Amino acid sequence: MQAYFVDGSTMHLKAAVNAFRMVEEQSFVTGGWGPDELFRKPGYNQLAASLTNTHNSFEVPCGSYAHTKLTRALLRATRDGRYGDSMERVIHNAALGSLPLQPDGHAFYYADYNVMAKRIYSMHRWPCCSGTQPQLAADYGINGYLHEPGAVWVNLYQPSALRWQEGADMLVLEQSTEYPRDGRVTLRLSSAPRPVSLRLMLRVPAWANSNAVITVNGDRVPARIESGFAHLERVWHEGDEVMLTLPMALRLEALPSNGGPMHLETVALLRGPQVLFAIRDPWETGALSLRSDALLRAEQTGASEWMVRTPTGPRVFVPWPEIGDRMYTTYLKAI
Numbered sequence: 608m609q610a611y612f613v614d615g616s617t618m619h620l621k622a623a624v625n626a627f628r629m630v631e632e633q634s635f636v637t638g639g640w641g642p643d644e645l646f647r648k649p650g651y652n653q654l655a656a657s658l659t660n661t662h663n664s665f666e667v668p669c670g671s672y673a674h675t676k677l678t679r680a681l682l683r684a685t686r687d688g689r690y691g692d693s694m695e696r697v698i699h700n701a702a703l704g705s706l707p708l709q710p711d712g713h714a715f716y717y718a719d720y721n722v723m724a725k726r727i728y729s730m731h732r733w734p735c736c737s738g739t740q741p742q743l744a745a746d747y748g749i750n751g752y753l754h755e756p757g758a759v760w761v762n763l764y765q766p767s768a769l770r771w772q773e774g775a776d777m778l779v780l781e782q783s784t785e786y787p788r789d790g791r792v793t794l795r796l797s798s799a800p801r802p803v804s805l806r807l808m809l810r811v812p813a814w815a816n817s818n819a820v821i822t823v824n825g826d827r828v829p830a831r832i833e834s835g836f837a838h839l840e841r842v843w844h845e846g847d848e849v850m851l852t853l854p855m856a857l858r859l860e861a862l863p864s865n866g867g868p869m870h871l872e873t874v875a876l877l878r879g880p881q882v883l884f885a886i887r888d889p890w891e892t893g894a895l896s897l898r899s900d901a902l903l904r905a906e907q908t909g910a911s912e913w914m915v916r917t918p919t920g921p922r923v924f925v926p927w928p929e930i931g932d933r934m935y936t937t938y939l940k941a942i
C-alpha cells in the first residue's frame with residue numbers, strides 16, 4: 608500500500624485488494640482469521656475442522672493490528688465502506704475485549720473459536736502480541752475519520768471529536784454514541800465560524816441494508832448510499848446535528864465455505880457489528896445445538912446480555928468483551 612501511495616503503483620494496490628479478498632474468504636464471523644497462524648488451502652474444509660481441532664483460532668493483537676492497518680489503507684485508496692465494515696468487526700469482536708497486558712509481560716494472544724472455548728493468556732512473556740496490543744490501541748483514533756478538502760468520511764462510530772482546518776476556518780465535529788450497545792449516533796458541527804459547504808459521508812454497514820435512518824436537525828433526509836457510505840452534501844451551520852440510526856436486529860451468519868462444502872448449519876448469532884457468544888457450562892462437551900428461530904428471538908436481559916430460551920433452560924449470550932473467564936462457543940449448530 609505504501610508503494611501505491613508513494614509511487615501510484617496500481618499493481619501493488621491490486622495485490623493488496625486480492626490479499627484482502629483471500630483473507631476475507633477464510634475469515635471467521637469475528638473478522639479473525641488464520642487458525643494456528645496459517646492461511647488455509649481453499650476447498651479442504653479446514654475452517655470447520657479448526658472449530659474442534661485447535662484452540663489457537665486467531666492471533667488477536669498482531670492479527671488485528673495488521674487487519675486495521677490494511678483496511679485503513681484500502682479504505683483511504685478506494686473509499687469503499689466494506690473495508691470499514693471489516694475493520695469494525697475485528698475491533699468489536701477481537702481487539703476490544705483482549706485481556707490487558709500484564710506487568711510481567713504475559714499478553715493475550717489467541718482468540719479461541721473452539722466449540723468449548725476459554726480466554727487465556729499466552730504462556731510466553733513479552734511475545735509479539737505484547738508489542739502490537741499497545742500499537743493497536745494507539746491507532747484507534749486514526750481509524751475513525753478520513754478527510755479531504757470539502758469532505759469528511761466517518762468510518763467508525765465512537766465517542767470522539769474531529770478538529771480540522773477547512774480553508775481559513777477551524778471546524779469541530781463532535782460524535783456522541785453508545786454504539787454498538789445502541790444503534791444511534793449523533794454528529795454535531797460544534798464549531799464553524801461561518802456557513803460551510805461540505806460533503807459528509809457516513810459509513811452504513813452492509814448488515815444495515817437500506818434500513819439506516821438519517822436525520823438532519825430532526826428532519827429525515829434521503830441519503831444516497833454509494834459503496835457503503837451515505838452522502839450528505841449541503842451548506843452546514845454551526846450547531847447542525849446529524850443523527851444516524853442503524854437497525855440492531857439479530858441475525859445469523861454461517862461459517863464461510865472457503866471453496867469447500869457449505870456449512871449452513873454452523874452459525875453465529877450477531878447483533879449489529881457484534882457477535883453474541885454462547886456461554887457454556889464447564890461440564891458440557893461437543894457443539895451446542897439450538898433452534899434458529901429461538902436464536903433470532905433472543906431477549907435482551909441486561910446492558911450487554913441476551914438470553915435464548917431452550918428446552919433445557921435459558922442460554923446466556925454476551926459480546927466478546929463481556930465473556931470474562933467463562934467457557935463459551937462462537938459457532939453453534941442451528942437445527
Ligand SMILES: [Zn+2]
Pocket residue numbers: 666668669670734735736737739
Ligand atoms: Zn502476536
